[in-house]
Amino acid sequence: MNDAAIRVRGLRKAYGNVTAVADLDLDVHRGETLAVLGPNGAGKSTTVQILSAQLPRDGGAVAVLGADPAKADRRFRSRLGIVSQTAGDLLELTVEEVVRHFAGYYPRPRDPGEVIAEVGLAAQAKRKLRQLSGGQRRRVDVALGVVGNPELLFLDEPTTGFDPEARRQFWHLIRALAAEGTTVLLTTHYLDEAEALADRIAVIADGRIRAAGTVAELVDDREVTVAWEGGSKTTDTPTALIAELGAGYAGEVPGLTVTRPSLEDAYLRLIGQEASA
């Protein structure tokens, strides 16, 4: 109980007769960073919005920080940080005004100036949001998500529109928060982002969790592909196969490659499951 930041069993949500989340189970431990990967429309955002007390659910049992988000009160909300998908608001206010204002909602906020510096907007602090680029505005969203010093941070596709440098900076910030003990639930399209930040990864498709675990657990290590000029073979004993090939060629095997499956392979296999079922 105490080490579960989020515990979800049988979560369901439909918009009209479109099912967004169907019987979803999920556990996030305290202090861990969990990345939720999945194609568009898989139910990632809906799940995040239900867990962060922004949407009611249709069914299932949900405990977030030991409470039911459907009954969220102010105390509960003050323990969460939320970075939702694109918002186009607050355009007439400066970065500093916005971050300072949002800090005012929380009982133990972080220092607004420090947060602005951490998201890399110190030089733009006096600029209106209207004058920022899309990526910079996204960083304001991140600043607003963390300024309340949350125990649990929800990041819904936080780095969409970031350039590579901004993304590295953002990763650095999230790692620092995680190192301080913040629990992070992150949705993303980027496999490298999930791999770089997450302790565990959950793959979601068609409103269900397909698999959850560390990268090593998700990637099936037994399916190693050995290829050479003249053929290829998938095996769980590549060394033996190579020895056999080496004996057959009596020396170097021409064009030999050994490929272990990547997270991408595992991901594509997992989300393709439904189509082949």
Next chain:
Amino acid sequence: MTAPNALSLGVARGGVELKQFFRERGSVVFTFAFPAVLLLLLGSIFDQGPIAGTTVTGGQVLTASFAAGGIVSTSFVNLGSSLAVERDDGTLKRLRALPMPPVSFFLGKIVLVVVASLAELALLLVIGVLTFDVALPSDPVAWLTMAWLFALGITACSLLGIAASSLARSARSAGAMTTLPYTVLLFISGVYVPLQELPDWMARIGALFPVKWLAQGFRAALLPDHMAAGEPAGQWELGKTAVVLALWCAGGLVLCLTTFRWRSALTR
């Protein structure tokens, strides 16, 4: 450390609302300056000496009536259009997720409407005084009348604006949902055109809505008593005005409570 209280958060919201309102050129020009520009135009057109049988000019009558129209703009039009935009652009969704009691959000809107409406009223009265020789009342009773008209008027119109914002499907249609009824009401409520010059049926329809009563009330406060003869009932009807505005406040509140949404289809 304790959580910030609802009142101080409401005041903070009010500050942010005012900054956003007065920095947004669209809202300043459209909601705030529009009534003033129209008053200058219409007042100058109809300011050809005293109206027959009275000591009052057309510009002075228009100033009093526009005082009502102006605060309808800064309450009804302002909230109706801004809330629809905020529902679409994610503002409301973001705010709803904060540890903020909803009452603080509405307190902030009240601060916005009260300050913007006071500024609007002051602007229109200054235009009246400088351009059309409007004499501000010396009688405290007239100021008291303006005070309760102001309070009841912006309350009713704000609530109706919030309700109208929910009728709009999107921010794009919000302009139409507020501007069209606003403009029509100003025509049929004796603001742009004196009530005596309206067809009877039109004046009757206008009398169902709060703007007619608000405008009549401001004329009562700002014009000499003999002008009451020009009103449909031949008198100012302040008691009836208070009742009608209070009823619209009650009706508006019910509409708000039953229609207000934090999200639009776009921000689900």
